[in-house]
Each structure stands twice: as structure tokens, then as C-alpha cells.
Amino acid sequence: TQLLEQSPQFLSIQEGENLTVYCNSSSVFSSLQWYRQEPGEGPVLLVTVVTGGEVKKLKRLTFQFGDARKDSSLHITAAQPGDTGLYLCAGARGSTLGRLYFGRGTQLTVWP
């Protein structure tokens, strides 16, 4: 069973469009992280959110942690081909120190 469900699984859009990726769970997390992974490489951390309702912005990327700390979203404005990659959300639970639970990921392709 997957603790974190990501949707959509695949997303193919044109340059300049906006998009939102969702990460949902029925469990509460002490923190949630978003990673981006390129083919043949390891995931690279984009952001960590820890407070319910928290919103963080990283240039054209906006991350939100749900009020109940069970879900999160990643919104990209005016997507560019360089945004192409696998976006992974990962949650930490206070009871399992250090361990992260990953979603299956959203494969984003941005066409020029």
C-alpha cells in the first residue's frame, strides 16, 4: 500500500502553461518534502514544509502543505522545458525517525 498518492502520474504540457501536482494521504506527516529526479540521477530536494497551511515559493514553483498536514501540492507557473523531470513528494512521520515515505512520482514533460 502506498502511503502517499501522487496525481497525475504523467503530465505532458506546452511551454508557458501552468500545472499543479498533488500529493495526498490519509496519514498525518510531521514534514513533507518535494524532490525532482532526472533520468539516471538521484532525487534532488526542492523544498521542505513543516507547518500546516504553509506556502513556500521557489521562483515559479509554489508549494503548499495542507492545513491537516496530510496533503501537499506543487504548482508551476509558466512551465519551461527545463522543468521536465520526475517530481516526488516524500513525507516524514514523527514515529519513524529519519525514514521518508515517497509517492510514486509525477513525470512532467514540457514541450517547447
Added chain:
Amino acid sequence: NAGVMQNPRHLVRRRGQEARLRCSPMKGHSHVYWYRQLPEEGLKFMVYLQKENIIDESGMPKERFSAEFPKEGPSILRIQQVVRGDSAAYFCASSRPDRASGANVLTFGAGSRLTVL
């Protein structure tokens, strides 16, 4: 680049052989994690180690898999008598607490891709 170093990057083994994957954490990091990634699946936690201690191995198969992080040298994930189902990308990560949030921030290596023939 003082990031997490994994080797080998690619490893091919025949069924029944042993695979050894090595991971050197980032400088100053004393916590190491191993994750496995199968095609179209997310990263699955395997084991969490500190120097000379296994903290959490709940994600590691009971048979054939073992991990260590000795006082000196890299962490090693060992798979004995490999089977085709062991073919996957194995990622190591090391961590430090994030100063701003206090959350555990993982830095991943580039992975070791194991192919079992």
C-alpha cells in the same frame, strides 16, 4: 563535489552471485539511508544506519540482504544470491537536520543500478 558518492554506478550480476553497493555520505553527515527504486514505483525505504549501528531495517528483506556502516569506510549494502527481482536502482542518502525547519533533510547519491541476468 562533496556530495553523496555511490559506486558502482552500474553493476551486472548473474543469478546466484553477490552484489555489493557502496556509499560514502556527505562530509559531516553520520546518518545513512538506503532506498530501492523499481520502474514506475516510488522510492522504497530499506534501512537507516548510523556509524556502527542499524537504527531501522524494517524495509529490508529478511533474507539475502544486509547493510553496514562501519566506523571507518563507506556504508555497504550487500545482496547475496541475487535474483532477477533484485534488479533496481539502489539509492543511498545521508542526512542532516534542516536548521530552518528542524526536518531531516536527505541528500541522495546518483544511485547504483543493479541488473541481474
